[in-house]
Every structure is written in structure tokens, then in C-alpha cells.
Amino acid sequence: NAGVTQTPKFRILKIGQSMTLQCTQDMNHNYMYWYRQDPGMGLKLIYYSVGAGITDKGEVPNGYNVSRSTTEDFPLRLELAAPSQTSVYFCASSYSKGQGTYEQYFGPGTRLTVT
């Protein structure tokens, strides 16, 4: 199994450009998440999804959009990139059932620079 895959690994954007970060998981997990990690900081949740067709905002959603049309894919869209969005982006997935919360498995990350 590939687990959680993310593309691209690196990207440089100019201010105002848009892009989509791709995330795919092959573990049939129902929950998926997008985090950003700024230097010297922990991860902060951008958006999450509890299943296909269902998404919700996390702690820092401004400037981002997501969609979840399939169980496997959870792309993150950046509109009008700003320097404040320079960060490392991690996608994660987990299996959750009822009130149980299981470990999240993370992709390798996408390092994004906006100049």
C-alpha cells in the first residue's frame, strides 16, 4: 500500500496565483485532513472531511478550499496565494468509528513558497 500520497513535493508560487495540492489515500479511511506546519510550530488544521461529500473548516481555513468527491481524494485549493501561505502542507487520513479516534497517517508533505 502507498498510504497517503501528496503531489507536488515542492512548489513556488507568485503572489496572486492559484494552485491545487493533491492528496490520495489507499487505506479506505473515512476521515481526511489538511494541516499546515509553519517553522518551529506544530501543525494547524485547515480543513477536514468525515466522508465523501462532507467537509468542514478547521482552525485556519481562510484562503483555502477543499472538496471530497471520492473516499480516496481530498484536494486542497489555494486561491490568490499570499506570502502568509508559505508553509509545509500535510495531508492525513484516519479511520474513525462512533466516538473512537484512531491515529492519523500522514503524507510526505508539500513545501510551498509564495513570493
Next chain:
Amino acid sequence: AQKVTQAQTEISVVEKEDVTLDCVYETRDTTYYLFWYKQPPSGELVFLIRRNSFDEQNEISGRYSWNFQKSTSSFNFTITASQVVDSAVYFCALSEALGGSQGNLIFGKGTKLSVKP
């Protein structure tokens, strides 16, 4: 509100020393989960352990051990006989099981461990 505090920003030890990474959490829920993740210099996040709030037994896995104490809201991580390969940033995280959090992880800021030969 949920919060995870890792007061140690950086720790440096010499190989074979034991080292403990501290984690203190805050939550109003009675059911919650605690996690530790490792982020080596290559950047990926590696899951180490998950513990639910009803299980206060300490856990040992090889050179790694975890001490969970609800009375002090702490979930500390000890590496015995540290090795250079243990050099990484270690994150403690909290997830509440109830309400609208949907299992979202709240991360501490991480502790950077450097193990020197």
C-alpha cells in the same frame, strides 16, 4: 478549550543517555485520546503511540516508554539509551472523542531532540 503544551523547545543529549520529553494537555472532555508523533529531519510524520483517557497504564515499546498521568494531565515520553537515529522533532497531540471535533488533532509545538554521538 483544548491545548497541548510541550515546554521543552530543544533538548540535546549524548548517545546512550536517557531523555524524557514532557507533554501537558488541557481538555474539558472525559473521553479523549493522546498521541505522540516523530518528525525526523526528512520531514515525514511517523505515528508512535495512541492512548485513550481510560487507560492509564504505562506502555513500553523497546527503548520507548510513555507515562500517562491524568492527575497531572501529562503524557510524557522517555527514550532509554538514546541513539543518533532518535534525533527528530517529537510532537504530542490531543483529540477529543465527543462533540464536533471529529477526531481532529491538536498539536503541541514540538520538542527538537538532538542526540550527539
